[in-house]
Amino acid sequence: MSRHASQRRRDPARVSRRAFITTMGAGVVGDSAFEVPPAAAGAPAVAAGETRTIPLRVNGRTHQVEAAPNTTLLEILRGPLGLTGTKPGCERGECGACTVLIGDTARYACLTLALEVEGADITTVEGLMRGEDLGSVQQAFVECDAFQCGYCTAGQVMAVEALLRAKPAPSVDEIREGVSGNLCRCGAYAHIVTAAARAGELRRGAGRAGAARERGR
Numbered sequence: 001m002s003r004h005a006s007q008r009r010r011d012p013a014r015v016s017r018r019a020f021i022t023t024m025g026a027g028v029v030g031d032s033a034f035e036v037p038p039a040a041a042g043a044p045a046v047a048a049g050e051t052r053t054i055p056l057r058v059n060g061r062t063h064q065v066e067a068a069p070n071t072t073l074l075e076i077l078r079g080p081l082g083l084t085g086t087k088p089g090c091e092r093g094e095c096g097a098c099t100v101l102i103g104d105t106a107r108y109a110c111l112t113l114a115l116e117v118e119g120a121d122i123t124t125v126e127g128l129m130r131g132e133d134l135g136s137v138q139q140a141f142v143e144c145d146a147f148q149c150g151y152c153t154a155g156q157v158m159a160v161e162a163l164l165r166a167k168p169a170p171s172v173d174e175i176r177e178g179v180s181g182n183l184c185r186c187g188a189y190a191h192i193v194t195a196a197a198r199a200g201e202l203r204r205g206a207g208r209a210g211a212a213r214e215r216g217r
Contacts, residue, residue, distance in 0.1 A: 059127030067114035074109035085125040096182030099155035106162035125154040146195035148186035
């Protein structure tokens with residue numbers, strides 16, 4: 001065991017990055033992120049090794065899927081549902097590549113059991129598109145060149161989407177906090193912050209344009 005590892009074990013005051021993100025949320029996993037949807041709270045227990053057919057509402061459509069007690073939402077999304085925009089990264093709640101929305105709250109799909117979210121509204125990066133048109137956050141990421149390799153981008157987009165649903169005009173500090181649970185190994189953080197601000201502008205502009213059309217009718 002290294003000296004640093006020994007020190008970490010002996011010092012109870014030290015908090016690992018994983019523990020901090022898991023418990024504090026860092027903008028992606030907040031207190032509300034661990035609320036169990038009412039439908040899941042009343043669901044019958046499933047024995048280990050058994051599966052149960054459950055309805056999952058993803059991107060506005062309800063799917064019947066087979067899930068065991070330990071099946072994660074990430075496995076369901078990428079497996080039977082074929083929604084591969086949600087990426088597996090660390091698969092232990094540290095990188096944020098698998099971020100999705102449960103309701104309007106960002107969650108790590110790798111740490112979310114499928115049985116937990118039965119009856120909840122789940123949104124993946126595919127669900128932000130309007131037909132073949134990019135959503136406002138996706139469009140802003142393209143305009144601001146907010147990615148390099150692109151592997152973390154879907155998770156970053158979903159974190160920003162959750163932020164803007166809660167705060168339509170976030171400050172720079174609020175943006176940084178909102179995406180602080182998502183890692184970018186390429187270091188595109190400055191562009192990601194710029195893209196988040198731009199996405200807010202696009203949304204507010206679309207809202208004003210829609211209101212003007214309504215007044216003109």
